[in-house]
Amino acid sequence: MRTRPLKVALLGCGVVGSEVTRIITTQSADLAARIGAPIELAGIAVRRPNRVRDGVPAELLTTDATALVKRGDIDVVVEVIGGIEPVRTLITTAFEHGASVVSANKALLAADGASLHAKAAEHGVDLYYEAAVAGAIPLIRPLRESLAGDKVNRVLGIVNGTTNFILDKMDSTGAGYSEALDEATALGYAEADPTADVEGFDAAAKAAILAGIAFHTRVTIDDVHREGLTEVTAADIASAKKMGCTVKLLAICERARDGRSVTARVHPAMIPLSHPLASVRGAYNAVFVEAEAAGQLMFYGPGAGGAPTASAVLGDLVAACRNKLAATTGAGESAYTQLPVSPMGDVVTRYHISLDVADKPGVLAQVATVFAEHDVSIDTVRQQGRNQGGGDEAATEQDGGPGAPPSGSWGREGGEASLVVVTHRAPDAALSATVSSLRKLDTVRGVASIMRVEGE
Numbered sequence: 314m315r316t317r318p319l320k321v322a323l324l325g326c327g328v329v330g331s332e333v334t335r336i337i338t339t340q341s342a343d344l345a346a347r348i349g350a351p352i353e354l355a356g357i358a359v360r361r362p363n364r365v366r367d368g369v370p371a372e373l374l375t376t377d378a379t380a381l382v383k384r385g386d387i388d389v390v391v392e393v394i395g396g397i398e399p400v401r402t403l404i405t406t407a408f409e410h411g412a413s414v415v416s417a418n419k420a421l422l423a424a425d426g427a428s429l430h431a432k433a434a435e436h437g438v439d440l441y442y443e444a445a446v447a448g449a450i451p452l453i454r455p456l457r458e459s460l461a462g463d464k465v466n467r468v469l470g471i472v473n474g475t476t477n478f479i480l481d482k483m484d485s486t487g488a489g490y491s492e493a494l495d496e497a498t499a500l501g502y503a504e505a506d507p508t509a510d511v512e513g514f515d516a517a518a519k520a521a522i523l524a525g526i527a528f529h530t531r532v533t534i535d536d537v538h539r540e541g542l543t544e545v546t547a548a549d550i551a552s553a554k555k556m557g558c559t560v561k562l563l564a565i566c567e568r569a570r571d572g573r574s575v576t577a578r579v580h581p582a583m584i585p586l587s588h589p590l591a592s593v594r595g596a597y598n599a600v601f602v603e604a605e606a607a608g609q610l611m612f613y614g615p616g617a618g619g620a621p622t623a624s625a626v627l628g629d630l631v632a633a634c635r636n637k638l639a640a641t642t643g644a645g646e647s648a649y650t651q652l653p654v655s656p657m658g659d660v661v662t663r664y665h666i667s668l669d670v671a672d673k674p675g676v677l678a679q680v681a682t683v684f685a686e687h688d689v690s691i692d693t694v695r696q697q698g699r700n701q702g703g704g705d706e707a708a709t710e711q712d713g714g715p716g717a718p719p720s721g722s723w724g725r726e727g728g729e730a731s732l733v734v735v736t737h738r739a740p741d742a743a744l745s746a747t748v749s750s751l752r753k754l755d756t757v758r759g760v761a762s763i764m765r766v767e768g769e
């Protein structure tokens with residue numbers, strides 16, 4: 314084993330960085346044996362050097378991150394600060410000074426991964442970021458390396474623990490969104506400002522990274538269609554249950570059936586209880602990968618937290634250190650397919666639409682006609698009369714072609730009814746046009762919710 318240590322600079326020592334420090338300092342003998350040389354923490358950049366940090370060698374702390382990455386003797390820089398700047402500049406400077414970089418920064422990778430990869434390649438160093446997607450769960454390396462000989466067609470994942478906790482609470486207790494969010498905040502699963510999680514920005518960044526790697530193309534966060542879960546109601550969850558489904562915030566990356574384009578999106582969706590992702594509870598993450606030769610694979614585990622995320626960081630650090638010792642680099646960016654990212658309107662999926670309608674004869678036929686006009690085929694319809702105390706319900710299944718009205722007696726003179734329509738697969742643009750037309754009908758008092766149905 315080489316005795317001269319590999320030098321590691323740590324940028325950031327918060328939730329993740331403190332755990333990275335702990336593992337490097339407490340597991341040094343094992344890490345050295347696995348790498349083939351000892352590693353030495355050469356410096357730790359933070360914002361507030363006087364903050365109390367248990368187990369962190371105070372003499373290593375500095376507020377000058379730029380000077381640290383410019384030292385010239387650093388082999389690997391571990392970046393766990395987060396955000397775009399000054400981190401992008403720090404990482405670029407590290408490459409220019411010959412250091413490989415390990416990052417947990419999904420925001421930066423999803424915004425500008427291509428130019429960072431190019432810089433790393435230009436300087437003959439590594440850029441690794443396993444921790445940027447789904448915390449401890451090995452996902453980037455399996456997609457990049459283990460599945461490099463296969464063809465991935467679909468990645469479907471729960472990649473945000475906060476939103477999964479909220480939806481799981483709503484599902485198991487019948488709570489509304491605000492109540493479930495309050496509980497997530499009280500238990501430390503949601504941040505004081507939960508926007509990045511509940512509006513889907515965090516998951517969209519991860520979807521961009523996953524789609525790029527899975528389909529060997531370039532996808533940025535701006536290419537990802539994003540809808541958060543703030544509009545999901547207890548009624549949506551109850552309606553999903555009636556269909557044998559649950560609601561999850563999903564990141565979905567798909568190769569088009571003709572193979573000529575890809576899509577990436579994040580939105581709440583109903584999935585059948587029989588789907589493996591339906592059983593992912595609490596703040597756990599899971600990613601379901603469909604590959605041509607491998608078939609269906611599921612990756613499951615803790616998607617955040619200091620120690621789990623540090624586990625992924627350390628895996629990358631060991632890989633980067635081994636490459637440094639061997640004077641080589643790992644696989645870089647693979648974007649050779651250059652597939653375009655199609656707009657959301659081209660996505661084809663199923664829909665669950667809940668309408669408030671006048672409770673009188675002929676309404677169902679009118680609604681069905683609108684679906685037919687837009688070539689959206691109805692699978693099932695369920696109606697619930699409100700003026701009857703909500704207990705009177707009927708459902709029908711049909712496959713009589715686009716929009717053909719189901720048989721049966723639905724009319725009940727008087728107040729309002731709730732009509733739930735589930736469609737067969739249709740393009741998102743056709744569904745949007747259908748909903749616009751439905752809103753114009755006098756008998757449709759409102760569109761209570763629209764939710765996609767996935768995983769079938």
Ligand SMILES: NC(=O)c1ccc[n+]([C@@H]2O[C@H](COP(=O)([O-])OP(=O)(O)OC[C@H]3O[C@@H](n4cnc5c(N)ncnc54)[C@H](OP(=O)(O)O)[C@@H]3O)[C@@H](O)[C@H]2O)c1
Nearest residue numbers: 325326327328329358359360361393394395417418617618
């Ligand atoms: N937390 C998770 O569960 C998790 C999971 C997956 C990925 N990640 C990613 O990991 C990264 C770090 O997350 P975190 O939760 O550990 O964040 P955090 O607890 O807020 O820690 C950020 C660290 O960066 C330091 N810092 C901020 N600005 C700095 C600057 N300009 N120069 C030097 N140091 C600076 C802070 O210094 P002070 O300590 O002095 O404030 C702090 O130590 C982010 O990219 C995040 O997305 C986190």
